[in-house]
Amino acid sequence: MPTAHPSGWAHADGALRGPHWLREPADANELVPALWSRTATKTDGVLSVGGVPLTELVREHGSPAFVLDEDDFRTRARAFRDAFAGYEVFYAGKAFLCTTVARWLAEDGLSLDVCSGGELAVAERAGFPMERVGFHGNNKTVRELERAVDLGVGRVVVDSFAEIERLAALTAERDRTMGVMIRVTAGVEAHTHEYIATAHEDQKFGFSIASGDALEAVRRVLTAPGLRLLGLHSHIGSQIFDTSGFEVAARRVLALHARVAEELGTEMPEMDLGGGFGIAYTTQDDPSEPAQLAAGMSEIVDHECRARGISRPRLSIEPGRAIVGPSMCTVYEVGTVKEVALDGGARRSYVSVDGGMSDNIRTALYDADYSATLASRASEASPTLARVVGKHCEAGDIVVKDEFLPGDVRPGDLVAVPGTGAYCRSMASNYNHALRPPVIGVRDGKTFTVLRRETEADLLATDVGVA
Structure with a gap:
């Protein structure tokens, strides 16, 4: 591997031989x-x-x-849909979104994850079924949430106490009910770039399970008349090649899921364990096939549910770049x-x-x-x-x-x-x-x-x- 050089990595010993x-x-x-x-x-x-x-x-x-490549895109989308049968598979709009892609996804039975008003506008223009749209983001504006409520978006993934209050006020004004997932951080370090690892504590997304904020967020959603609690949402990062990193996250998220049922008397019907599966950019990358990923994820969740004596919630998955990349x-x-x-x-x-x-x-x-x-x-x-x-x-x-x-x-x-x-x-x-x-x-x-x-x-x- 190249060593440090005062003029930069391009001048280091071995740099001209390329990476190992x-x-x-x-x-x-x-x-x-x-x-x-x-x-x-x-x-x-x-x-x-x-x-x-x-x-x-x-x-x-x-x-x-x-x-x-339309054929490749749709083949990959259907492969995730079929491998994760029984799950709800959310395509990552942030990876690449346009009306053509949204229509393909609608036709092929996938759901769509958006994280801005602009992405939601594309989904609306494409005629995408709004009940299959999930709205992410750590700082959704009032205008964006208004649009989500008015369009009947299937679920809003809330990311802060301020957002819970904001969304509750909007649903009360409009006499509407919104499905809500609570984004939690499980304290898991994904083996990926720091900027695309999203489940450790020191970052902007979600409510910490360890600090108790996640449980408090559950309490606040349950007491808001216009919010219908669907479940917990966890995402450990992107460009992940296998399911081993999800084991600890699933254990911690399911522990909170069980605690909500025991202490608050609410059995949440759904759970989203994220995904962020990787692709091969170079010959050093060795991603797993959808069927392998599905088997691994299901085994992890089933094992944890059996160990805790709880029913398996309906699961969602977010393949991330693995479809369009x-x-x-x-x-x-x-x-x-x-x-x-x-x-x-x-x-x-x-x-x-x-x-x-x-x-x-x-x-x-x-x-x-x-x-x-x-x-x-x-x-x-x-x-x-x-x-x-x-x-x-x-x-x-x-x-x-x-x-x-x-x-x-x-x-x-x-x-x-x-x-x-x-x-x-x-x-x-x-x-x-x-x-x-x-x-x-x-x-x-x-x-x-x-x-x-x-x-x-x-x-x-x-x-x-x-x-």
Whole structure:
């Protein structure tokens, strides 16, 4: 592993060999199937998704572009629905949401988790069944809660005492009743990035079980006439590869569930244990299949319920990025290739593309790892260790930190990055006044626009400084 260097990690001993898990391929043209959507193939070096060569897609729609594989998305959604039969499966709107995706989810029988008024607006516009919508968030505004009550959202996941009071007042004003889940923190450290671990005590989400706040939240919801207590909600983090981390969380949440029944005389009908299941961004990642996850989660809950002599509540699960993450890739055009001299005579190849941190902030924000492939032609050149970087005025504007690409990558080539379905387009920005890329759906050899490319007119529409 690279060691510390005063000039930064890129100059450390061993940095140019790449991370320990990255292996030089025998053929830099080959795909690693586990990293790509199910329909991704290469023919004579040209990458196709959904039967559409990306060279043709870029000619029609330009670059950069997000490419959404409809068949892969819906296959993954149905796999979670079927594996977790008897559960309510909530798709994470924050990962990627648009009206097309919402309609697919509605047709395929999944529920939808939203965490803002904007995401709720998309669900409403798509005609998504509101009784299958869950509304998360640690600081929902009065206006957002009003909209949720008026639309008849199936459940609001409350996150603070102030929100309980706010929601109770709104339901009283409107003479309505709202289903409520209580977000609890179980004090479990998920083995993931600090910013996406969400069940330890020192963070903004939920009511602590250990401090007694969670039980107090239950009492307050039970005494509010317009609130109907559904159950407890726990979420330990994201990019989790198996169910072992849920065992302690489930034990603590079910202990509170049993205590509510014993002390307060209320048997809550539901429980949500979160999910946040991971995907393969690189060859170091080994995610579990939905059936494995379902078996593991059910075994944990059944064991704890038997041990406590309580009935198993109806369970909800939130797969997170595991549905949309692998179903989308991003295609870029190479603008420049630069060999940079480093200390000791070493050199690094920087492959600059026409996107960057404005369409994928995760590498800069989370130090996330991605893979990449040459997508527009075959190459006989030997693999070389490269870094795919963006066009923005930031040294940290890196898309793929380390990847073996053919040594003859040149301007005009297309490079594709898999696993960009979750949190890339949804976190995209107009940094440097960049225009956000389109999302182009592919299926059976045809393309369709899911989200169009932004235009300069879009960019300037909110600028009212010129009379």
